[in-house]
Amino acid sequence: MKSPWFPLLLALVALSLLAGLGMRQPSPPDEPRFVLAARQMVETGQWLLPHRGSELYAEKPPTFMWIQAATYKLVGDWNLAFLLPSLLSALLTLWLTWDLARRLWNRQVARYAVLGLFVIVQFGLMAKRAQIDMVLVGMTTLSLWALLRHLLLGPDWKLLALGAFAAGLGTVTKGVGFLPLLVLLPWLAWRWRHPAAAGPGRSWNWWLILPLFVAGAAVWLAPLGIALLRNPDPHLQGYAHELLFKQTGTRYANAWHHHKPAWYYLQVMATLWLPGSLLLPWLLPAWWRRLRRADPRYVLLLGWALLVLLFFSASPGKREVYILPMLPALAVAAAPLLAGLLRRTGVRRVLLLYVLLLAAATLAIGYGALHGDGWAQQHAARRAIDAWVLPRVGAWLLGFGIAALALVAWLRLRRAGLAVVLASVLLWAMYGVGLMPALDPYSSASAVMDKVRQRIGDAELGMVAWREQNLLQTHPQALDFGFKRPVAEQWEQAARWVAAAPSHRWLFVRDTAMTPCADRAQVIDIGSANRNNWQLLPGTALDTACVARSHGGVADVAPADADEED
Template sequence: MISLGSGLDRLASFASASHRRACLLLVLLSLAAFLPGFAGLQPFDRDEPRFAQASKQMLETRDFVDIRFQDEARHKKPVGIYWLQAASVAAGEALGVPQARTTMWLYRLPSLIGAIATVLLTYWALLAFVGARLALLGGALMAACVLLGVEARFAKTDALLAACAVATMGALARAWLDWTRSLAFVPSRWNWLVFWSATALGLLLKGPIVPMVWGLAMIVLAIRERSLRWFAPLRPGLGLLLCLIVVLPWFVAIAIKTGGNFFAESVGKDMLAKVGEGQEKHWGPPGLYLLLFFGTYWPSAALAAMAIPFAWVKRREPQILFLLAWIVPSWIVFEAVPTKLPHYVLPLYPAITALLLLALVNGGINRFRRGADLTAFLIVAVPAALVGVLLYGTWTLDRTLPWLALPVLALALVVAFRSFLAYREGAFEGALWRGVVASLLLGAGVYGLAAPSLRGLKLSPRLAEAVQAVSCPNPEVMTVGYREPSLVFLVGTNLRMGADGSAAAAFLREPGCRVALVESRFLDGFRQGLAASGATPRLLTTIAGFNLNGGKRLEMSVYVRE
């Protein structure tokens, strides 16, 4: 009988024998990591449905220049992700997907593709630093990374942005290491095209983030080398021209359409506001990303932390210097900015993976260092804590447990413990591969089996189902007390937002088929308004659930006047 360790070792040897096999295995691992729950998870407030709704409105209005959420201009990010999501939904409609415009997984397809691309591009980038077998492991570790798994399932920019960042840094690494004679092969003559194409796409996705990452790294390396001649093979003149050709048409169009307001909003009120203060209640102190790192980069974080002494000792070597230039300046910027979200540092995780693998191959991980075993036990402690929170949440919200998920979650913890034991035996590569398997099992259990049972979190889908159950076609709908973007996305762009119960009562007095969704705090004012008008709408149903954004339980009454 083949043990788990020997089976994984044989698989790694077989797949790393050719780039085609390695890429095929990484695609399969990515699909196994990212597909559970991909189609079944409800729209996750608030950012995801905002992106999806704006993309849906592009299809509704056929305006592919301006970006809007209902009647409000959404001038925060460039247009790239909205175009990709709209194209994905249009393809779904052409292929006959029912109710394609409110089918969230269609909007998530660009993120899924971006996450898979991040895994494959990590493998490609790591080939500049390590051999094929370890580069394969690095790609697998990115597929197993908790944060990338989350972003693969969200219809936002960040999985694609990570792919763009790692593409530019893989190309930049080849130019730098070739200059310092640390590269074992000659970079492709198309290396410059990878670099600037990824930069252009990154600009259309999220403005200056990708250029910031490679720009800060380039400055550090230029200071170290006292020269920028090593950058010349990337053809900056031709590359900048390519970027202008790609991005300038939309930037000119949006400037003309909005009279320059897009740039005032996106740069002045979004980007600079994040630098000045914690925006949208996302403030965090410096050091928060380091604290979150052990959860967001699981299962690799513990061993990566042990590679820090190795990186410090070898910091002047060209490979390590490049990786530190990739990580440290951008990390400092993200820590200094008051607005903090976990996904901001995702573009830096492939570089941390490379440092971990270089420490692995050069004997740079010392398991006898004080505190090493305690750090390594996070391989078990992090998923155990996640499972505990999940079980507590399902029981608290819905008085049930995810019975189908329990065996899979238990097996994930067993494999995570086996990973810890392999580390104790000094089999670091085997420990990391076992961590990949544990992550696949954990994702299947959490996203694929447990999340669907969290009915209490699905307020918007259940309210949308209630609206669809109304006998009259195309009703007008107003919501009071619950204003989440997911409800707009699922119910319709014309969903009205009422200020109080009397507004809902007045809304139901108007002619036509109408539905009012009234939160329990506003029921008294709603009933008083009905009594004054003499209207008698029908109570269709009452839906209770938990709003994660507000952090409180809600009870919504659905009234209909047919």
């Protein structure tokens, strides 16, 4: 790759990741709950313990929500603030990948590393979403970058300290942030086989790892510990116990959902890691040859990635985002080989075929959406998407497909690698500026909540069996009666609230949770969002005495788990 073109490609990469910023609102599975908690931090000034409505949110540490709330304080717009942490983390990860490859090899290899990481589908997708995982990847990559520089290019004990601190900070962002420290295991194995090799040896400075890791984790654990010592509130004690034990150790060793087979992540790599996974038939033998030569760069990069894969594969609970931290290390390990691979006709054919299939798929889906075929209409109906939106979505997909075909015709087989990069630029620009804004009213639930506001006017709203995106879209924020609390108990509290002013209070309820104590003739079907049907109940249509006698009177409808996708 010629260096004069590289700055232009980097600018296009950054612009494609930036495209669409501020043009949509939070949408499931994870975004609304994090923004809901961050918004409540800003509004109440209570930052230590995140809340989901009226309940403590104990599934994740508050670090990511702190970042979102702090970003909002800087920019003053939630539609910008909620996505900025992921975007900045993605850009940081790309820079760290470039810098590490440059230091371990050279600038040409670094260019292949950063572009190779960018074109991976999962990386771009997570960079465009406000989930914890992209911020976690930024922290784990920072830690690994510092540790590898110390182990392979050092000794540099300041970098060791930085790596340990970043791992601790990552751990209180999401529990697996300690994973970069596993790189010490392949390094120790390599040092045992090569005791005379240059690099950090025995020194008391190794003891920096533990206190600096603890210092990183103390960003959150220290104020939590102080709060626990000062406040005997059982709710606070329960919050700490669930987060520190159930949501970490129990979740890993005895997961209660997302059960997948041991080979699940091979499927993730084959699909979400396209087009990089297409090169594995050439990369794996090349990596093996370098491992046999005991090149420490490959031993540490690939050894660490394998340990991460084994770590997550050993747990019965698996999600595709868990192995995302591996990608930067694998991009660095693949980069020295890419220049040679791209000279192979077979590799270029595979990559060009990938762009062609991507174009063909978007053309087919776009044509169906534009002309309203049966599949597109059925999918839109399931998501309660208005028919007039389909042509808009179809036009964007058709535009991308045509542009991708033009890239193939222009660059042809000789520049298949460049075609992949530019197709990825177009894909994420189209996704950010076209698709997500078009679908936003439906994915964010703002469309159905707009109907609620129009129907109830200035009356008060309470929510039963709700989802985070519904509560987030209420202005001013509606009253809730718990999220994980059994629905029957929510109805008891809702009835007491309604009884105080029945003519001025309404309830927003999932249809499957509607109480038999309601006058069905007055129940209003207000719309669907995120594959749930929602109803409005006027306060005057609820027999509050019936609710009190029956203690809620409904079978419990458990809300979706905090990490379950819509």
